[in-house]
Amino acid sequence: MHLLTLILGITLLPRAHTLNCYECVPGTSGACTDTAKECPLSGQLCGALRMTSYAGGSKVVDINSKSCALKAECIEASVNFGISKTKINTNCCNSNLCNVKPAPEASESAPNGKKCFQCKGQDCTATLNCEGTEDHCISTTMNIGSESMTIKGCASKLICLPETQQMSGIMGAKVNCCQGDYCNSASSTSAGLLLLVAPLVSVVVLS
Template identity: 40%
Template sequence: MDLQISVFLLFILFTAGHSLSCYECMGLTGSCADQTVKKCPSGSSQCESSTAVVQFGDISSKLKAKDCASTCESGSMNLGTVKATTSCCNTELCNLQDPPDHSDVPNGKTCYSCEGQSCTTILSCSGTEDRCIKATVAAGDQSVSVKGCASKSVCDATTSVAGVSSISCCEGNLCNGAQSVSQSFLFLCCSLLSYFLLH
């Protein structure tokens, strides 16, 4: 009996001192070639890998990030000019691979997205993007809006994005409304993008 208690206490001490390790990198040119191994801080129980593609006219930029995460939800979001995908896992060094890219597999869902000041563009959703999303941010005295497609898991996780208010998701085709917005949505795109890449 004493031996069992001793082994149990030893097991608890060993597991309490063991922390997760994840790959870490930030690739602003579409590559995460300089990955390092990072011992995750206390409270981080997952590894994440994110990819975002930003498209403005003919200019396209691909960003990649990997890190430890205290909370992480696998899923994707497409705002027309910004497409972000995140995958999460909870085993040692499990974020070696980039998140799966399902952007070329339409799923039949359609949502409104914004181009300039008009939010009447119809966007074809892909992969696991089964919701329409719309959000607003107050930037000084300006109100900025974005709309697009998102996975249910992304909608569930975006309830507390810093600097972003009135995030809502809905399930029907084109359910996120086609109203125009009064300002450019570049600021909100950057806020949402930094949330998914750095959260």
């Protein structure tokens, strides 16, 4: 009798509330199409993400995506190497299909007083003034072909979390973060291809 009551109770339990959200995963061209999707987890929000990268003051990448998101994934973050900067901005909402509009471009941010080393050519002793939510110093090493190159700068805490370090495995990238002014070392590194283009940190917040 108890077993029957348990089975009936489980069967008749109301289904946990989950949202329907738009999902939009950009392809290689950067374009994507909205499709409605039921979120797999209770408590997830609908989110829209925008990642914008700049080099030499010009916008070089502008990517939009949409999906279900955890509250912790609804953030604003950036990584700044001086020669290039990538900003991430998300908009989250809690009603069905509410993420119809793309997230706006992240706003301009002012220096926050923190200072890190950056690389200019082979010299990695230059000072970079961190901005906005950039509260960590970062040092990123990439292997391109047979060469190993390092770039340094400022990053938001989110960029440094293990689950969001999507650079690992891309061109042999290795990311090291630390807190404290100039904690990302002053050693010089070899210059190469990476220093001639806009280095992008591809951080996937919405999955």
